Amino acid sequence: MHGGAAVTAGAQDGESRRLLRLALAGVAAVDAVLLAVTAHGLSAEATLHGSRPLAQLLASAPVVVVIAGVALVALASFARGRAPIVTGLVAIAALGTLESTQASLFAGHQRVFFATGATLAGWLFGLAFERRMGRRGETLAEAGAVAGLAATYVDSGLSKLTTAGWLWADANTLRSAVLTNHPVDDTSPLASYARLVVENDAVAHGLAAATLVIQLGAVVYVLGPRLRMLWGALLLAFHVNVALVTQDIFYFQACILLLAFSFPWGRLARARAAPSPPAFAPEQTRAVALRLGGWVAAAAGAAWLVRGVIAVGR
Amino acid sequence: MDRRGLWGDPRRVVSALAMAGYVGIAFAVHNLYPFSVFDMYSRAQTSASRVVVRDGAGQMAEVERYDRWRCDGAIDLSPARCGVPGSFSYTPYIDASRIGYIAAHETGDAAGQPVDVVRRIWWLDAPGAPRTTDCVLQRCTAVRR
Numbered sequence: 001m002h003g004g005a006a007v008t009a010g011a012q013d014g015e016s017r018r019l020l021r022l023a024l025a026g027v028a029a030v031d032a033v034l035l036a037v038t039a040h041g042l043s044a045e046a047t048l049h050g051s052r053p054l055a056q057l058l059a060s061a062p063v064v065v066v067i068a069g070v071a072l073v074a075l076a077s078f079a080r081g082r083a084p085i086v087t088g089l090v091a092i093a094a095l096g097t098l099e100s101t102q103a104s105l106f107a108g109h110q111r112v113f114f115a116t117g118a119t120l121a122g123w124l125f126g127l128a129f130e131r132r133m134g135r136r137g138e139t140l141a142e143a144g145a146v147a148g149l150a151a152t153y154v155d156s157g158l159s160k161l162t163t164a165g166w167l168w169a170d171a172n173t174l175r176s177a178v179l180t181n182h183p184v185d186d187t188s189p190l191a192s193y194a195r196l197v198v199e200n201d202a203v204a205h206g207l208a209a210a211t212l213v214i215q216l217g218a219v220v221y222v223l224g225p226r227l228r229m230l231w232g233a234l235l236l237a238f239h240v241n242v243a244l245v246t247q248d249i250f251y252f253q254a255c256i257l258l259l260a261f262s263f264p265w266g267r268l269a270r271a272r273a274a275p276s277p278p279a280f281a282p283e284q285t286r287a288v289a290l291r292l293g294g295w296v297a298a299a300a301g302a303a304w305l306v307r308g309v310i311a312v313g314r
Numbered sequence: 315m316d317r318r319g320l321w322g323d324p325r326r327v328v329s330a331l332a333m334a335g336y337v338g339i340a341f342a343v344h345n346l347y348p349f350s351v352f353d354m355y356s357r358a359q360t361s362a363s364r365v366v367v368r369d370g371a372g373q374m375a376e377v378e379r380y381d382r383w384r385c386d387g388a389i390d391l392s393p394a395r396c397g398v399p400g401s402f403s404y405t406p407y408i409d410a411s412r413i414g415y416i417a418a419h420e421t422g423d424a425a426g427q428p429v430d431v432v433r434r435i436w437w438l439d440a441p442g443a444p445r446t447t448d449c450v451l452q453r454c455t456a457v458r459r
Contacts, residue, residue, distance in 0.1 A: 042414075092347070092348060095347060095348075096346075096347035096348065099347040100346075100347065103345070106407055106410070106411075107406045107407045107410040108406055108407040109345045109350065110407070111345075111350050111352050111354060113347070114347065114348055114349075114350040114352070116348075117347050117348025117349075118336060118348050118349070118350075120348065121332075121336070121348045122332045122336070125328070125331070125332050125335070126328045126332065129324065129327075129328050129331075133324070139325065140324055140325060140328045143324075143325035143326075143328040143329050143332075144328050144329070144332045146329065147328065147329040147330075147331075147332035147333040147336070148332055148333075148336055148348075150333060151332070151333045151336035151337055151340075152336075152350070152352060153352075154333065154337060155336070155337055155340050155341075155350065155351050155352050156351075156352035156353075156356075158337065158341075158351070159351045159352055159353035159356040160353075160355075160356045162356075163353060163356040163357055163358075164356060164357055164358035165358075167358045168356065168358055170358070171441070172358065172359055172360055172438045173355065173357070173358050173359050175359075175362070175436075175438050175444070176359035176360075176361065176362040176403055176436075176438060177355045177359075177362075178362075179362035179364065179436045179444070180362045180363070180364055180403070180404075180405050180408065181364075181408070183376050184364065184366050184374045184375065184376065184434065185366075185373075185374060185375040185376055185379065198443075198444065199442050199443050199444075201441045201442075219333070222326070222329035222330075222333065223326075280322075280323075280324045282321035282322050283321070285321040285322075285324040285327055286321040288324075289321070289324070289327045289331065292331065293331050296331055296334070296335035296338075297335075297338075299335070299339060300335060300338035300339045300342060303338075303339050303342030303343050304338075304342040306342070307342045307343070
């Protein structure tokens, strides 16, 4: 299918991923600023969460500015395509430090920031794969980013199944989520919608079941441009509906990334036909996949080992 | 699938490895940026609760509708205050953000009207409109915005 000699030119399918790279870097930069500002604000409040000296230090003005600055400089380089793997990894490390600091001061993680990190990590994995194959394009970086973004939804669906089973799709769990988040004094038309969900079991059950289907079905997001558009639209609809019914939960970063990655904007603008799949040598793909797949498996195995050791220690 | 079909499109290979890797690592570490299992609302629930304000007329409002807070003491968010722990659902970071807002808008004067900071609990034990109970967490004064 795609055999033959290796192609060493730039984008293998003639598509530029520059806009995707810029969008990803832009959303990550917004995350860096938001995380820095909120972490510092929480540190200044320093009221309810007890003493956390390390988090307080990391959230202090000079330190948080340095960390956010490192993230922004790294993301600027990443956006321009300069040493993208190194600068991307530096950005992830800085964002992770900011996120952990904020979570420590905020009584928990705010998962709204993780979609960007997952997408960026997937991009870097795909880019590393591409470089291992001796190529300079970003075809596989896009594939990795799409998989990272989709994995966040699959994870969410799997968490529901492994924690509550199919019982999650009963009406009560969604009713509880709406009541927990929706303002009690809302008098807007959206209050009527929230009330409909809370007081009508069939509506709540239907939306809960749809949530599971859309999240678990996000696996198909990686299977091709048509399925990506379809599932991207479904995921966007899911986010918009959650925002409307709760008025408190809006994953705007994930929505921007879904908008950027789900639809062939560049091709639509140039009225071009869908690109042909890139030509890669199967033997080379297999060799790189075994090597990088081994690293991924080792990382996952190490994470599970550490988890097991910690569990035994308790 | 022949060998060429399996490895012929590296985009699918990358997608499969990236997705499997993310899921596998996330379920080991739970929440370590950029990995997360996104389990915020994964538990089956039969109740819900939210920290809100109840004014003298019994009207409920969000804490952000008020300013210049002054409370008789610290606001105890521990679930034991409102019943047997585990008997109702609550979301710590949302509760903490409510109290964080009050702490950030405290004042030394007592110019506000008396209000109760309450935990409203919705019991989802039957279809239709849920049954509610209100558990007083602290008595305060505050000025309606």
